[in-house]
Amino acid sequence: MTDTMIRWEQDEDGIVVLTMDDPTGSVNVLNAVFAASLDAAVARLEAERETVTGVILTSAKRSFFAGADLTVLRRTAPDRAAELARASDHLKGLLRRLETLGRPVVAAVNGAAIGGGLEVALACHHRIALDAAGSRIGLPEVTLGLLPGAGGLTRTVRMLGLHEALSSVVLTGRLFTPPQALAKGLVDEVAESAGDMFLRAREWIARTPGAAQPWDVEGYRIPGGAATSRTFNHSVVVPFSATVRNRGRGTKMDAPHHILAAAVEGTQVDIDTALAIETRYLAELACGQISSNMIKAFHFDTEHIANGGSRPEGFPAHRVRRAVVLGAGMMGAGIAYVCAAAGIDVVLKDIDGAAAERGKAYSRKILDRAVSRGQLTEDGRAAVLDRITPTDRAEDAAGADLVIEAVFEDAGLKKQVFAEIEPYLAPDAVLASNTSTLPITGLAEGVRRPEDFVGLHFFSPVDKMALLEIIVGEKTSDATLARAFDLARQIGKTPIVVGDSRGFFTSRVISTFLNEALSLIAEGAAPASVEQAGMQAGYPTAPLALFDELNMKLAQHVRRETQAAYAAEGRTLPHQAAYDVIDRMVEWGRPGRLEGAGFHDYADGERVRLWPGLADAFPADDPPVPFADMQERMLFAEALESVRCLDEGVLRSVPDANVGSILGIGFPAWTGGVLQYVNQYEGGPAGFVARAHELAARYGERFTPPASLVARAERGEVYE
Template sequence: MSQDTQPEYASLRIEEGIAYICIDVADKSVNTLSTPMTGRFEEILDELQDTPPIEGVVIYSGKAGHFVVGFDINELQELANNPQDILPMLKRGHALAARLESLKVPVVAAIDGTCLGGGLELAMACHARIVTNNKRSKLGLPEVQLGVIPGLGGTQRLPQLVGLQTGLDMILGSKQVDAQKAKRLGLVDDVVHPGILLQVAAETARKLYAAGDWQERHKSSISEYFSNPAEMVNLAAKTPARKLIFNQARELTRKKAGSHYPAPFRAIDAIEAGYRGGFEAGIEAESRAFDELVKTDVARNLINLFFMKQEVDKTSPIPWNTKAYPVDKIGVVGAGLMGAGIAQVAAYQGYAVRIKDVSDESIGRGLQYCKDLIDKLVRRKKISEPMGDVMFGHISGTTEYTGFAQTQMVIEAVFEDLDLKKSIIKDLEERLGDNAIVASNTSTLPITELAKASKRPENLLGMHFFSPVHKMPLLEIIRHPKTSSKAVATALEVGRKMGKTCIVVNDGPGFFTSRVIGAYINEAGWILQEGASIEAIDKAMTDWGFPVGPMKLVDEVGLDVALKAAGTLQDAFSKRWSSPTALKAVAADGRKGRKNKKGFYRYASGEADAVDETVYDLLPGGRERQDIDASVIQQRCWLAMLNECAYCLQEGIVEHPRDIDIGVIFGLGFPPFRGGILRHADSVGLARVAADMTKLAEEFGSRLKPAQIIVDKAEKNASFYA
């Protein structure tokens, strides 16, 4: 057996009649598929033809906790720039899968840990799959999140294994399943302890070999799902049931993704092509779709976003070797929705959490909120019931500061009152250890001002969580001039362990996210005041790609909260920031939005049912609204948002364009398919952006005048991502 060619990708050994293929990409923490990996697999399959008789093949990973996490994203990005290489690469991958399926011995995938994208497609080309009960074992096809679709047969083999409805759901939603669910769905054949994975996989191969029908079973399952329609026996694949399922999938995708994301629709087309014309027709449709999608701007932007998130998730404070303080116990001051939400997310990751509030009733409500969130995880089978009990056991409450002396980090999450937060900081520092970190969950109050109440300002910073905490992925960490790198490192480590995407920003009025969303809402308020309807404003921005429009967003945040933040920003940037009276007039009518079921929308059902027409009675022009072109609304809102991002970069609030783009996408709902607000501005061209903003400023107000950094870059024909 040759061992001198490309051992850095995979190796082959034969023991007791079983050929073991170990995937282990050298110098990488995870395994990915790639053209060199395909070449190495081809060599190994050639070698197997010259070996003594064997009873089976077991494919496994040399990296504990990771099988194969997908196709090499770097190569995928290169393919977009070399489109002539895409179809040959796909054809070569399909040929490799076909060779595995047609081997004269059964092939078993032994999966420990993450098995995603091309990794799962490789495993599905095997005759059986054994997975470990490792909590890191996750299986799925997440390609749609990158603007493409599975390209190595995933659109054909996954529905074959789990059924049409489930296959569509997993591919379109980029859903990952754990080992037990994979077993229930029929995606894997057995779930075992990691210590016996290879043993069970080898035994499975021997049993299949002894039975002698592994290829027939594999081919029959394919033909059951992918033969001609007249021969189909799977009810889900028959007309009219099949037609109904595909129509429903397209309609749900249209509602969720709109017209901006072509990948899920092309995935549906590829799956349907297989059901209509057979496996080979499905593979051809899949390859054609992948080839076309990977060249699109949407795919390029989503792939760039993937890389940006990776960079942000690895970024460390300066100096780079700064180590975090160890944290296993966290205190939370304030048992409201934010405080309780923070507590639940921390407990989910194994932290012991102590919540303080002023009354037993408040503590009780906070603990019940935590319990409700945990129970929801149990109902959705994200965790087991015993795990839920253990998680809830990590959380305790107090009306005093008992138990806080043992915490290494405290996050205060009381309402936005500067004096109250200062008094809490003083109280905490009397009770905490010298190295304990105190973090304020605030959206607008300056951390530098809070630090004036601190005896240890180096250990004080901001941690701005977004509501609801258990759903929103972003965490904005705010450092003031005296915050130590060690404090920042600790906040980053805790935030990342909580599952958050963290950006670190410098202190200033509204920090980064509140400033930017404030500018967006402020401009929408001006458009409302000028006579546009609420529906027109919200529809224009959702059509542009935002998940909700700015007026509905204000209702969700709360008009009282939004106006308080707006007042802070107005005071700080009075020379260039002018606020409309429209939002103040609506708030003065006692409308707080969804929380009191009275805002821009009606909430009879608990959700936003329809616009409340009586709002217009409070506004200039009354119920006679003006027809303002959607493109003008879109341009004014996104450029107002961009301008504030540019000011944040210009003033050093944010130090890297990447952090701005991650912040607006993960925290503020900026459309991911546009790649981020600065990347989108670059694609439009900063010369055009500057000209458009100058024209808008002349027509609608100086607040839209472009920041100097935009003007300077436009004059130099430069970009944010130079």
């Protein structure tokens, strides 16, 4: 065969092995090369059908198939919807011809089959997955603002039923290990070796010469039924509609709605019409702005970071062997856990030995839960716990090549614990602080080797939050930065690299969001409206609820530290209306969830309702702030502060800004991140600048766009 991607090999039994091997990259993707190659392969199978007893589709790559070519999808626009629909329908037609060939077709899934890769496998009559390390199988399109549009939505609904397909696979975007995929019904068998996989495939072909897809067999019914009866609609469709609506919370996230609509409509028609319906909804999503935003953030920007875009070149890869964590509170305990889980020996030190033991118990709780869910063996649990040594003795840190300080946000205390531990460390150990606000350059004055000092800002809860913000001080060496970057990879975190300033990037920017919400309260906005504005803008947690989690006493402490730092420099920290709200809430004994009372009332630690007295404490605004202005005041405050961070060198790259804002501080995912939000605003940066001037005129000069942004807009440039 002469095509450029699919090799044809036929054995003496008549079984054809089609091996996908894209010459243009390290993985197979859905692109024009694949479509042309599949077209040629299917045409030959049809022409030589009488000599073919079965087909095995597999890959020469380490993975089976990686999905769609996102470079193409990123460039889509509304005027390309028809073009995309034609390409999608053409590919689906090829897959339909393959599954209706009249010969058994087996997918030998030798590695990851993600998105379009799984969709190709679903068009085969039987799927055998190799239980390879790191292999994942699933349909994650919803996480990119898309739906599985190469037949994946239609086929999973027909395989699993509407409820199971949507609730377990498509709407979650979850990726499964091969055994998990088997349990879900996405694959039919799991093989332990490549040889076993191909042997099973040949045996299945021999046993099933007349294989056909269930939906092509007369009398087939979708599991659970189709959405054609009143009972089905009330028991399945209506609850799903409510779930999708609640999940979207009024944001611009259209993918869940379109997935549900395409799935429900598809159950009421034949397979080919259902595939056409799927295409229609895919084209609308793929040619819209939201999917472009999310593809940029979750693929291209994330790939830039993962490929070391912010890591200094010329330094060998580094792995930490032994780490010391100073402070066994929630942050320190979480840091100890992720390090130990990554195979690092950890000394968890606290001034109190009992506190250190409690810190280790945090890991035990996480591990016990993993064992109970079947995600970890007892031996695996014991191995992680054995790597954590709780102590109150500094000398137990002997020989460690990393120390991470995670004590209270007090510069004097942080310098004190470093001075105590530094003599026991390896001579070239990385010295790191988990501070979320204090400048790294100042903290580095308390150690002997400031060139080895760096900020490692983790996010709570550490075991769940993916981001690690690496802060570079004035004297931090490139070698230290490279080692910090490698640590992030070692413990499975996504690292962004930022310059030094008070609050760095994430804490500095999220404070503008929170302060804007409190400014609205100070102006008399209805608290429920403020919460709804944040949620419907796409923030994962409403602003007042988030402030309760962070605690207003801590906010006061950070502000006083900042005021003192400003005073030392001969400056005055500008006053904000939010400060008055915080001070009054603390004065009233309502500093947050930790003390059982904040902007919300709490019972047994659970949020119950907004505090009724809040509305009485701050008289209602007249006229009220428009709801759209509430939303955009929060969004614009963060975007504008991010531009200032970029101007000041606190941000070093646009990908770091976008990914860091989504993973670290909950900037709405539909935007693609803080700087992509500027790019995608109606009218682009110029439209954003015009709207910023409107907000500045109404609500204050803090919304005045920086000169650099104005100049960028005038040049017609975006943030890349």
